Amino acid sequence: MSDANESILRVEGLRTWYPIRRGLLRRVVGHVQAATDVSFEIAPGRTLALVGESGCGKSTVGRSILCLENPQEGRVEFEGRDLLSLDATSLRAARQRLQIVFQDPMASLDPRMRIRDQIAEGMHSFGIGADEAERTARVAELLERVQLDPRTMDRYPHEFSGGQRQRICIARALAVEPRLIVCDESVSALDVSIQAQILNLLRRLQEELGLSYLFITHDLSVVRYLAHEVAVMYLGRIVERGPTERLFAHPAHPYTRALLAAIPSIDPARRGEAPPVLGDVPSPSRPPPGCHFHTRCPVAMERCRREAPPMFAIEGGESRCFLSEAPGRAD
Amino acid sequence: MSALLEVRDLRTVFPGEGGPTPVVDGVSFDLDRGEVLALVGESGSGKSMTAFSILRLVPKPGRVVAGSVRLGGEDLLGLSVTAMRRVRGRRISMIFQEPMTCLNPVVRVGEQVVEAIRLHEDVSRADARDRTRALFAEVGIPDPEARLDAYPHQLSGGLKQRVMIAMALSTRPEMLIADEPTTALDVTVQAQILTLLRELQQSRGTAILLITHDLGIVNELADRVAVMYAGRLVEIAPRVPLLTEPLHPYTQGLLRSMPARGRPGEPLPEIPGVVPRASEWPRGCRFSTRCPVRFEPCAETYPAESHPAAGRRVFCHDVERRLPSEGAR
Numbered sequence: 169m170s171d172a173n174e175s176i177l178r179v180e181g182l183r184t185w186y187p188i189r190r191g192l193l194r195r196v197v198g199h200v201q202a203a204t205d206v207s208f209e210i211a212p213g214r215t216l217a218l219v220g221e222s223g224c225g226k227s228t229v230g231r232s233i234l235c236l237e238n239p240q241e242g243r244v245e246f247e248g249r250d251l252l253s254l255d256a257t258s259l260r261a262a263r264q265r266l267q268i269v270f271q272d273p274m275a276s277l278d279p280r281m282r283i284r285d286q287i288a289e290g291m292h293s294f295g296i297g298a299d300e301a302e303r304t305a306r307v308a309e310l311l312e313r314v315q316l317d318p319r320t321m322d323r324y325p326h327e328f329s330g331g332q333r334q335r336i337c338i339a340r341a342l343a344v345e346p347r348l349i350v351c352d353e354s355v356s357a358l359d360v361s362i363q364a365q366i367l368n369l370l371r372r373l374q375e376e377l378g379l380s381y382l383f384i385t386h387d388l389s390v391v392r393y394l395a396h397e398v399a400v401m402y403l404g405r406i407v408e409r410g411p412t413e414r415l416f417a418h419p420a421h422p423y424t425r426a427l428l429a430a431i432p433s434i435d436p437a438r439r440g441e442a443p444p445v446l447g448d449v450p451s452p453s454r455p456p457p458g459c460h461f462h463t464r465c466p467v468a469m470e471r472c473r474r475e476a477p478p479m480f481a482i483e484g485g486e487s488r489c490f491l492s493e494a495p496g497r498a499d
Numbered sequence: 500m501s502a503l504l505e506v507r508d509l510r511t512v513f514p515g516e517g518g519p520t521p522v523v524d525g526v527s528f529d530l531d532r533g534e535v536l537a538l539v540g541e542s543g544s545g546k547s548m549t550a551f552s553i554l555r556l557v558p559k560p561g562r563v564v565a566g567s568v569r570l571g572g573e574d575l576l577g578l579s580v581t582a583m584r585r586v587r588g589r590r591i592s593m594i595f596q597e598p599m600t601c602l603n604p605v606v607r608v609g610e611q612v613v614e615a616i617r618l619h620e621d622v623s624r625a626d627a628r629d630r631t632r633a634l635f636a637e638v639g640i641p642d643p644e645a646r647l648d649a650y651p652h653q654l655s656g657g658l659k660q661r662v663m664i665a666m667a668l669s670t671r672p673e674m675l676i677a678d679e680p681t682t683a684l685d686v687t688v689q690a691q692i693l694t695l696l697r698e699l700q701q702s703r704g705t706a707i708l709l710i711t712h713d714l715g716i717v718n719e720l721a722d723r724v725a726v727m728y729a730g731r732l733v734e735i736a737p738r739v740p741l742l743t744e745p746l747h748p749y750t751q752g753l754l755r756s757m758p759a760r761g762r763p764g765e766p767l768p769e770i771p772g773v774v775p776r777a778s779e780w781p782r783g784c785r786f787s788t789r790c791p792v793r794f795e796p797c798a799e800t801y802p803a804e805s806h807p808a809a810g811r812r813v814f815c816h817d818v819e820r821r822l823p824s825e826g827a828r
Contacts (some may be wrong), residue, residue, distance in 0.1 A: 221685035221686065221687065221688075222656075222685055329773045329774075330542075359542055359712065359774075360541065360756055361752065361753060361769065361770040362541075362773065363756075364756035364757075364758070364767040364769040364770070365769045365770075367758065368766045368767055368769055371766070372766075386685070386686065387686075388686075389757070389758045392758060392759075393758045393761045393767060412763065413763065427686065429690075430686045430687045431686060431715065431759070432689070432690070432693065432716050432719050433715055433718060433759070434715050434718050434754065434759060434760070436742050438718075439718055439719055440694075440697065440719070442694065443687070443694050444687065446691060448685075449655075449685060449688075464687075
């Protein structure tokens with residue numbers, strides 16, 4: 169594991185649960201256990217992908233990092249400071265360097281505002297650019313950076329295609345000179361040919377600006393191309409973490425293996441393989457006891473039904489599975 | 500033997516500022532009995548509108564203005580509204596991306612399938628319920644008897660999709676239109692539903708027109724593939740040659756830009772530009788504005804159909820010029 173000073177973001181033991189309230193007195197009757205004991209770090213200029221199916225808590229983690237949720241436990245260290253303990257003013261300042269790009273650009277852009285004003289809005293708030301002319305010049309430069317024609321800056325969001333709108337959202341995030349961008353399903357709604365363009369753009373920006381990404385997605389195939397490291401989540405917990413190459417070539421956790429095998433392949437020889445796991449993901453408000461995955465795991469043992477596995481260190485990462493526990497190794 | 504479904508020169512338009520704007524523009528294909536044909540394309544390609552046109556369910560103010568759709572020889576576009584409604588329930592069924600678009604949230608799911616059966620067939624409630632129970636078992640719903648009395652919200656996404664498939668099959672249709680049937684599902688659940696669809700298709704011999712943007716799903720289910728771009732067909736081929744030796748530059752670009760084919764550390768080969776809006780379609784080949792191999796005629800004249808191999812149809816000037824002058828077939 170790398171030194172604390174080397175990471176731009178360090179999340180430790182994060183827990184974010186949502187209370188379920190019932191009845192006249194709105195008594196708390198349970199919790200949606202969205203994220204539990206989540207730890208990871210991201211180095212400058214690197215990408216960590218947080219992958220999982222719906223309800224695994226990946227977006228909750230993203231939102232918790234931006235302090236859009238109130239985690240009950242844990243630390244979110246960004247550039248060496250714990251965001252969860254900052255007052256409102258310092259948090260606002262820290263947010264300048266921590267941006268987010270969502271899945272649906274139409275929902276995150278204001279339909280009645282020219283795109284130049286939306287991109288410049290953050291510059292105003294954080295005092296970037298001395299005057300209007302300087303900010304306009306910067307908007308033009310940002311649009312060029314995301315491969316849009318600067319002459320379109322006076323247009324409105326509806327005049328752009330879905331892929332172009334996502335470029336606008338990226339330009340807006342870049343406007344305040346962030347160090348880390350949380351990409352929450354940022355390419356999931358795009359057509360394949362446009363998705364490739366945006367993925368290439370994100371990677372080029374990373375190389376040019378030294379950005380770090382937390383890339384949240386349900387789509388493992390996208391991850392392989394972009395991420396340096398992958399963390400796989402299932403029902404609120406990270407079940408496996410490691411460098412992308414290793415995780416794809418030698419997945420350690422049975423859920424990672426299932427997730428990889430479930431992607432419909434475009435290789436004609438790989439048609440008609442049996443589904444890797446059966447059933448649906450259980451509800452995060454009532455996760456199964458023991459290992460959360462045991463109800464669907466093809467290699468579950470008696471122990472998995474009773475006991476929750478801790479994270480075990482493995483070669484190239486860690487895995488939350490009893491089968492990853494190192495046997496007493498000789499020599 | 501003639502095909503189950505014959506679509507010829509289908510043209511569907513929506514009114515636009517500069518006159519009617521086509522969304523489906525001269526599309527022709529056949530679907531054989533028991534065959535799975537995938538209609539593939541990105542958003543705006545016209546793949547869903549082609550399906551809606553076949554079912555005569557194009558949302559207003561859009562309308563089918565030309566072409567023919569024959570099901571077992573009968574022209575669907577000429578049928579009365581009542582006769583067409585009968586075709587839709589009994590001979591062609593549809594499953595959608597989002598199960599809640601066709602499930603009623605306040606009616607027990609078993610009851611909804613019973614109703615669907617009794618709407619089209621004169622059977623007793625008890626018989627229809629027995630059939631529903633058997634269908635639930637066939638589509639892999641665990642504990643079917645208990646699930647008959649469940650409301651949709653009590654079921655997971657995967658189970659709701661299974662109920663919708665049971666409902667679609669309840670009238671024993673000859674043909675199923677599946678519009679992005681697994682797009683809203685998690686990937687591990689999607690794998691199960693794809694397997695179910697393949698098994699049902701084999702055991703029942705139902706023909707499927709599969710509409711999808713995902714070439715992985717095409718590979719899992721389809722026998723043949725029709726690729727659409729900007730309202731037109733650009734290539735039709737059996738599954739394996741389409742995935743291994745695509746001929747149209749658009750199909751080639753689509754396959755290359757898939758992250759699964761990308762090499763880690765290298766940029767993905769992208770198709771530059773965006774799909775043009777219908778009002779900006781070039782006079783010639785619709786893909787000519789983004790095509791890496793375009794030459795003189797491409798922007799001006801629409802390419803004729805060429806048959807580079809048995810069962811393959813391609814619309815591309817570049818493919819045409821590279822074929823021997825006495826083209827195959």
